[in-house]
Amino acid sequence: MQFTVALVGQPNVGKSVIMNLLTGAGAVVSNYPGTTVEITQGYMEGPSGRITVIDTPGTYSLHSDTEEQRVAQRVLLEAGVDLIVNVADARNLSRNLYLTLQLLDLDIPMVLALNQMDMAREAGMIIDTTALEEKLQIPAIPMIASKGEGLEELEKLIWKAAGSPETLPARATSPMRFSPEIERVIGMLQGQIEQIIPEEEGKHRLHPSRALAIHLMEHDALDEDLFSIYPELAHLVEDLQEKVASKRFQCAGCFRGCWFCPAADDSHPVLPTCLERTRQAQAITTAVVRRCRLEGPVSTRVRLERLLDNPSTGIPILALVAYLAVRLTLEILEFAEEFVPVILEPVVGFIAGLAGSFRQGSLAEIIITAIPEGVLLPFEVVMPTMLSIYLIMALLEDSGLMPRIAVMMDRIMSFLKIPGQSIIPFLLGFGCRAPGVLATRTLPNRESRIVVSTLLAIPIPCAATLGIITGVARAFGADLRVIYGAIAVVFLLLARLVARCLQADSELVMEIPPVRLPSARAVAGKAWMRMESFFKQVLPVLMITGIGVRVLLNTGILSVLSRLDPISAGLFGITGQSLVSVAVTVVQRYAAPMVLLNLPLGAREATIAASMISLSLPCIPVSYLIAREFGWKTLAAIYGLALGITLSTGFVLNLILPAM
Amino acid sequence: MTLLDTRPGDEVTIDTARAGRGAMRRLWDLGLLPGTKVKTVAAHPFRGPILVRVGECTVAVGRKLASRIYVTK
Numbered sequence: 001m002q003f004t005v006a007l008v009g010q011p012n013v014g015k016s017v018i019m020n021l022l023t024g025a026g027a028v029v030s031n032y033p034g035t036t037v038e039i040t041q042g043y044m045e046g047p048s049g050r051i052t053v054i055d056t057p058g059t060y061s062l063h064s065d066t067e068e069q070r071v072a073q074r075v076l077l078e079a080g081v082d083l084i085v086n087v088a089d090a091r092n093l094s095r096n097l098y099l100t101l102q103l104l105d106l107d108i109p110m111v112l113a114l115n116q117m118d119m120a121r122e123a124g125m126i127i128d129t130t131a132l133e134e135k136l137q138i139p140a141i142p143m144i145a146s147k148g149e150g151l152e153e154l155e156k157l158i159w160k161a162a163g164s165p166e167t168l169p170a171r172a173t174s175p176m177r178f179s180p181e182i183e184r185v186i187g188m189l190q191g192q193i194e195q196i197i198p199e200e201e202g203k204h205r206l207h208p209s210r211a212l213a214i215h216l217m218e219h220d221a222l223d224e225d226l227f228s229i230y231p232e233l234a235h236l237v238e239d240l241q242e243k244v245a246s247k248r249f250q251c252a253g254c255f256r257g258c259w260f261c262p263a264a265d266d267s268h269p270v271l272p273t274c275l276e277r278t279r280q281a282q283a284i285t286t287a288v289v290r291r292c293r294l295e296g297p298v299s300t301r302v303r304l305e306r307l308l309d310n311p312s313t314g315i316p317i318l319a320l321v322a323y324l325a326v327r328l329t330l331e332i333l334e335f336a337e338e339f340v341p342v343i344l345e346p347v348v349g350f351i352a353g354l355a356g357s358f359r360q361g362s363l364a365e366i367i368i369t370a371i372p373e374g375v376l377l378p379f380e381v382v383m384p385t386m387l388s389i390y391l392i393m394a395l396l397e398d399s400g401l402m403p404r405i406a407v408m409m410d411r412i413m414s415f416l417k418i419p420g421q422s423i424i425p426f427l428l429g430f431g432c433r434a435p436g437v438l439a440t441r442t443l444p445n446r447e448s449r450i451v452v453s454t455l456l457a458i459p460i461p462c463a464a465t466l467g468i469i470t471g472v473a474r475a476f477g478a479d480l481r482v483i484y485g486a487i488a489v490v491f492l493l494l495a496r497l498v499a500r501c502l503q504a505d506s507e508l509v510m511e512i513p514p515v516r517l518p519s520a521r522a523v524a525g526k527a528w529m530r531m532e533s534f535f536k537q538v539l540p541v542l543m544i545t546g547i548g549v550r551v552l553l554n555t556g557i558l559s560v561l562s563r564l565d566p567i568s569a570g571l572f573g574i575t576g577q578s579l580v581s582v583a584v585t586v587v588q589r590y591a592a593p594m595v596l597l598n599l600p601l602g603a604r605e606a607t608i609a610a611s612m613i614s615l616s617l618p619c620i621p622v623s624y625l626i627a628r629e630f631g632w633k634t635l636a637a638i639y640g641l642a643l644g645i646t647l648s649t650g651f652v653l654n655l656i657l658p659a660m
Numbered sequence: 661m662t663l664l665d666t667r668p669g670d671e672v673t674i675d676t677a678r679a680g681r682g683a684m685r686r687l688w689d690l691g692l693l694p695g696t697k698v699k700t701v702a703a704h705p706f707r708g709p710i711l712v713r714v715g716e717c718t719v720a721v722g723r724k725l726a727s728r729i730y731v732t733k
Binding site: 060061063065091092094095098120123125274275278309310311315403406407408410411414507508509510511512513 | 679680683685686687688689690691692693694701702703704705706707708709711714715716717718719720721722724725
């Protein structure tokens with residue numbers, strides 16, 4: 001049986017909880033091809049077969065402004081979706097219906113899962129689901145997903161739809177009708193679209209022509225995803241724009257504000273279609289919702305929310321929460337660092353034993369001694385990192401605390417032109433930078449994620465780096481003020497530079513979801529689904545690179561750098577071998593001081609070398625995560641930047657530092 | 661007046677907004693459209709964001725953007 005269900009809904013409606021309930025543990029999280037947006041795919045198993053369920057990213061509307069929105073659209077158009085389960089937040093019915101009305105235009109059979117009915121009731125809303133079904137002409141199921149209520153009915157409906165697709169209500173007309181002027185324009189565009197795009201089975205390939213016409217009115221010519229599906233449309237848009245510009249085309253005022261309008265500029269506050277859709281959603285809501293007076297005492301949840309959203313009480317509480325979250329992650333890491341080697345001891349010991357049977361210095365011996373390191377690194381650092389970060393992220397997200405932390409920090413972070421949530425990755429980075437890079441997933445856009453990851457990769461000192469710095473300072477009397485000063489200067493300069501280059505948009509508009517007690521099952525489910533990718537993708541790559549680099553070090557290939565003595569001394573005032581320690585940081589920060597501590601260094605040399613080490617290339621786990629999250633190109637750019645920074649730091653310090 | 665001039669507890673109606681396309685759409689997505697009634701809930705100190713109540717949900721708006729959202733009491 002080939003049947004695909006897509007879950008579509010706005011952020012914070014409990015979509016992932018429903019996904020988890022429907023598909024159970026077998027679901028897989030992956031990046032949608034060519035994007036950094038995650039989608040989850042799983043299966044519902046039943047006596048009559050298997051149904052594919054796709055969880056699309058949360059999106060407020062089907063416009064194509066953000067990557068999430070474009071991915072949601074592409075899933076609906078390209079994945080051959082047979083049924084849409086539109087998950088809506090009953091408490092914010094009117095805003096959620098905006099998306100529902102857009103989805104109805106797509107002519108894909110649809111069910112409305114009206115979630116969080118308990119919260120709506122708590123807010124004094126009584127929703128007449130039958131009336132809502134009549135208005136929208138689709139089935140509506142009231143649900144409280146966190147308690148599993150309504151799940152059975154939803155499952156039954158999906159299985160029924162999959163068993164006999166003909167029972168699905170054929171959606172001939174959407175209840176959304178615009179004002180006559182706008183309908184005239186839509187009709188005209190629809191006519192043109194039907195002429196240039198071949199009709200197949202009564203549909204214009206994937207979109208109904210009406211949906212395409214509305215989409216065109218709401219977007220400018222830059223919607224490249226759409227044009228890659230419908231290349232013919234580009235000409236239509238160009239043609240229309242040209243006609244409108246040369247006034248050969250009479251739009252009789254009805255285009256006012258749509259993207260073809262020659263008058264479309266900032267003076268149009270809202271596109272007419274968007275405004276009318278909002279009005280329609282509001283009208284439906286008014287018709288089906290009855291408000292009752294709230295009785296009884298204010299609930300604890302509401303009281304907590306008031307406490308958190310009042311800056312004078314909220315800021316201290318949230319600061320404490322952020323601190324505890326970071327502390328907890330680092331505790332888990334520390335625990336793993338002690339515990340994991342003990343568990344892996346027999347394996348490592350066995351491999352080390354093997355090494356003895358080879359001639360010392362032979363290639364086999366070098367490779368085998370490198371293996372334990374390659375095995376330990378992923379299990380000791382990366383796996384606990386990922387597990388703890390995923391757990392804590394899921395907790396902060398599901399409890400509604402994460403957005404509140406972001407708002408609290410927004411002002412401070414805006415100096416660096418990055419969103420307030422960045423505080424979490426930064427704080428984590430002071431412990432270990434790998435979870436920091438992963439935690440950038442909570443940031444709103446790719447640009448800010450790259451800015452924050454770059455800062456994590458280069459100037460942010462992790463616990464290991466801080467350890468090196470103090471160790472070196474103690475051994476050689478290096479000047480800590482100079483080292484920390486160099487880090488701070490690079491951090492500030494780099495933040496401004498990268499943010500400017502990427503033009504990260506820091507304008508804050510963010511929904512603050514209700515505070516709630518996260519369900520253990522949902523949090524564990526979320527974290528576990530993501531951990532699967534660790535075993536399938538991260539583990540093998542890390543093991544191979546870890547072993548590879550270790551082999552390079554053990555063979556002594558890197559020591560050829562000592563031939564760089566003259567250059568190194570001239571430019572940076574340190575020996576070529578100290579440069580080796582800079583190179584070693586790539587493998588493991590805490591390997592660097594071993595190199596450094598064995599060299600005869602003066603205080604000045606040590607200060608420069610330690611500064612260079614703390615501002616050098618990111619370690620392997622961080623490099624790998626950056627490549628996985630943003631692509632190898634971004635990683636290469638960061639490596640380039642890091643090399644430039646570490647070398648110029650050495651150069652500048654050598655110029656300005658007096659003899660010590 | 662703009663949203664920035666409101667105090668916690670004020671109820672106002674949005675007239676219009678002037679912002680870049682992306683920020684504008686995010687405002688519409690969250691229901692901050694012309695004609696919508698909103699209530700200011702809190703203003704973070706040191707020119708931090710403003711929290712407003714729209715229907716049943718709370719939205720945080722940065723000061724820069726809030727100063728470009730025009731409202732009437």
